[in-house]
C-alpha cells in the first residue's frame with residue numbers, strides 16, 4: 252500500500268534544504284564504513300557547532316528532546332524538584348521534566364517576544380521559595396527563533412542562583428546583544444529535526460561552557476559505560492547517540508547556516524512588506540537587542556477571524572499553515588500543574604498562525620501564500 256504524503260505542488264511550512272556538501276560527508280562515511288554511532292563526523296560536527304555558536308563544548312545526540320533530557324539530568328534535576336518552564340512551546344520542551352519525575356511550573360509569555368515573562372518568572376520563584384522549595388532550573392524557550400528577554404531573565408536567575416537551560420531548538424543562528432542564543436544559560440540545546448532551520452534528518456545537541464557537564468552528558472548518552480574491559484555501569488544511562496551518517500549531513504548543513512538564516516529573514520520581510528498594512532494583522536517585531544533567525548514567520552490574525560477557518564482555506568489552495576503551539580497549561584497532559592498567567596499565550600494561541608517559511612521557497616510561492624491569505628481574510 253502506498254502512503255500519500257502530500258498533493259504535488261504543495262507549499263509546506265518548513266522543509267529540509269540541502270546545501271550540497273552534505274553528500275560528500277555522507278559518501279565518505281559510506282566509503283570508509285563509518286555507518287555507525289562512532290566515526291569522524293561526530294566530533295567534526297560538534298566542532299562545527301562550537302565554531303558557529305562560540306560555545307566551548309558541544310555534545311551531538313539523537314534529538315533535541317534527548318539533549319534537553321540530558322541537560323536537565325546533568326544539571327541535577329531530581330524527582331520532586333521544581334523546573335520553571337515556558338508555557339508557549341512544543342511539548343518536547345516540557346516532557347523531559349516529566350521523564351525525570353520532576354514538577355513543571357509554567358510561565359506565560361510577554362507580548363513583545365512571546366517568550367517567558369520575567370515578571371511572572373520572579374513571582375513563581377518567590378512563591379516556590381516561600382514554600383521552602385528552590386526551583387532546580389529555569390527552562391526557557393526562544394520561540395520561532397526570537398530570543399527571549401535574556402537580560403532580565405539572566406539577572407533574575409543570577410540573583411536567585413538558579414541555573415538556566417535554553418531551549419534554542421528553533422533558534423540556531425539567533426543572537427541576543429551580539430551573542431548566539433544557547434550560550435547565555437549553563438546549557439543550551441539545539442534541534443536538527445527535519446523541520447528546523449538546518450537538519451541532520453533527526454538529531455540534536457547541547458552546548459555548554461562547563462566541560463564537566465559536557466563530559467557527563469556524553470557519558471549518559473552512551474549508556475553510561477564506565478571505563479573497564481567489561482561492561483560496567485554505576486549510573487542509569489541512555490542510548491542517545493547520533494549516527495555518523497546523520498552527523499555528516501549536519502556538517503554540510505552548518506556550512507550554509509548563515510545563508511539559511513538570511514533566507515528565512517528575507518521571507519519574514521517579504522511577508523511583512525506585503526501584509527503589514529492589513530488592519531489588525533500583527534507581526535512579532537525584532538527588539539533592538541535581538542537578531543532572530545526567523546525560523547517561522549508567524550502572524551496574529553485580526554480579532555474576530557478564526558485561524559482554523561483561514562488554515563483550512565489555505566489548505567484548500569495546497570498551502571500548509573499551522574496554529575501556534577498550544578500552550579502547555581492548556582494541555583490535558585499538564586492539567587493540575589501550576590501556571591503563572593497573564594492571558595498572553597491564550598490570546599496568541601487563539602489568534603496566531605505560522606506561515607510557510609522554508610528557505611527554499613520562491614518569490615512565486617510567497618506571492619501565492621500572500622494572495623491566498625489576503626483572500627481568506629476578506
Ligand SMILES: *Cc1c(COP(=O)(O)O)cnc(C)c1O
Nearest residue numbers: 314315316341343344420442444
Ligand atoms: C523541535 C523542538 C524540540 C525538540 O527537538 P527534536 O529534535 O524534535 O526532539 C524541542 N523544543 C522545541 C521548542 C522545538 O521546536
